[in-house]
Amino acid sequence: MADDLRLRSVDGVNSAMTGAPAPPAVRLDTVTRTYGPLRALDGVSWAFPRGGFTAVMGPSGSGKSTFLQCASGLDRPTSGTVWIGGTDLGRLRETALTQLRRERIGFVFQAFNLIPSMDVEENVALPLRLGGRAVDRDRVAAVLERVGLADRMRHRPSELSGGQQQRVALARALVTEPEVVFADEPTGALDPRTARETLRLMREAVDLAGRTVVLVTHDPVAAAWADSVLFLDGGRIVDELVSPTVASVLARWDGVAA
Ligand SMILES: Nc1ncnc2c1ncn2[C@@H]1O[C@H](COP(=O)(O)OP(=O)(O)OP(=O)(O)O)[C@@H](O)[C@H]1O
Numbered sequence: 001m002a003d004d005l006r007l008r009s010v011d012g013v014n015s016a017m018t019g020a021p022a023p024p025a026v027r028l029d030t031v032t033r034t035y036g037p038l039r040a041l042d043g044v045s046w047a048f049p050r051g052g053f054t055a056v057m058g059p060s061g062s063g064k065s066t067f068l069q070c071a072s073g074l075d076r077p078t079s080g081t082v083w084i085g086g087t088d089l090g091r092l093r094e095t096a097l098t099q100l101r102r103e104r105i106g107f108v109f110q111a112f113n114l115i116p117s118m119d120v121e122e123n124v125a126l127p128l129r130l131g132g133r134a135v136d137r138d139r140v141a142a143v144l145e146r147v148g149l150a151d152r153m154r155h156r157p158s159e160l161s162g163g164q165q166q167r168v169a170l171a172r173a174l175v176t177e178p179e180v181v182f183a184d185e186p187t188g189a190l191d192p193r194t195a196r197e198t199l200r201l202m203r204e205a206v207d208l209a210g211r212t213v214v215l216v217t218h219d220p221v222a223a224a225w226a227d228s229v230l231f232l233d234g235g236r237i238v239d240e241l242v243s244p245t246v247a248s249v250l251a252r253w254d255g256v257a258a
């Protein structure tokens with residue numbers, strides 16, 4: 001199954017490349033990440049289409065976070081190649097890779113990773129400042145408006161609920177208008193209602209702004225917001241589910257976890 005999927009995805013990239021000039025948003029080619037003898041990622045190949053919303057599921061320890069970190073340039077694979085758009089990350093030195101992450105990628109994590117001493121506006125503006133860009137306050141205000149926090153600009157993270165903090169983190173991820181947003185269990189610490197709000201905003205970023213989203217999650221409800229779900233097991237992609245529903249994710253999950 002894994003080999004079939006690998007071939008299918010690589011074929012897909014090839015035909016897309018001859019037919020259309022735009023490469024996929026993210027592409028991995030036989031990416032392996034080892035920790036000593038452990039193959040946390042084991043020869044993974046996949047192409048993420050532009051403007052697509054993909055969920056990544058799998059048992060604990062199956063390599064989801066490792067996958068996300070390699071695909072986003074936070075970590076370097078032991079072997080194999082990762083492209084963001086047309087850029088081969090393996091060819092970039094550390095400073096260029098950092099710059100690429102700042103300019104072209106947005107990150108959201110389960111622990112919101114906001115700066116406690118900064119207010120909401122400053123937290124959201126941070127990627128612009130770090131990237132040496134002029135801080136366009138209208139843009140910051142617009143993205144906060146989009147996530148429903150325009151009236152919270154002067155609040156510190158500690159003065160917000162978990163759901164509100166995650167929306168600040170999402171605004172921070174979107175403010176640079178990145179090509180790809182990588183999210184690692186962003187709803188893991190949220191109750192179902194605030195989780196749904198975060199997912200709706202990610203869905204909107206795809207549908208209205210054309211962002212590409214890669215979402216690691218344990219939650220079939222969260223995965224059902226995506227266009228497709230990849231299942232990882234033992235560091236390999238073992239299945240893909242297109243147009244998922246909660247019921248179909250649960251049914252497939254039983255197969256992977258069995
Ligand atoms: N820095 C590291 N050093 C050694 N082993 C690691 C390291 N990071 C991850 N691993 C191992 O690699 C494997 C995959 O880990 P990973 O964090 O990618 O799993 P995951 O699917 O994200 O799990 P979870 O659902 O629990 O978050 C695990 O066996 C883990 O112990």
Ligand SMILES: [Mg+2]
Nearest residue numbers: 064065066184
């Ligand atoms: Mg993880």
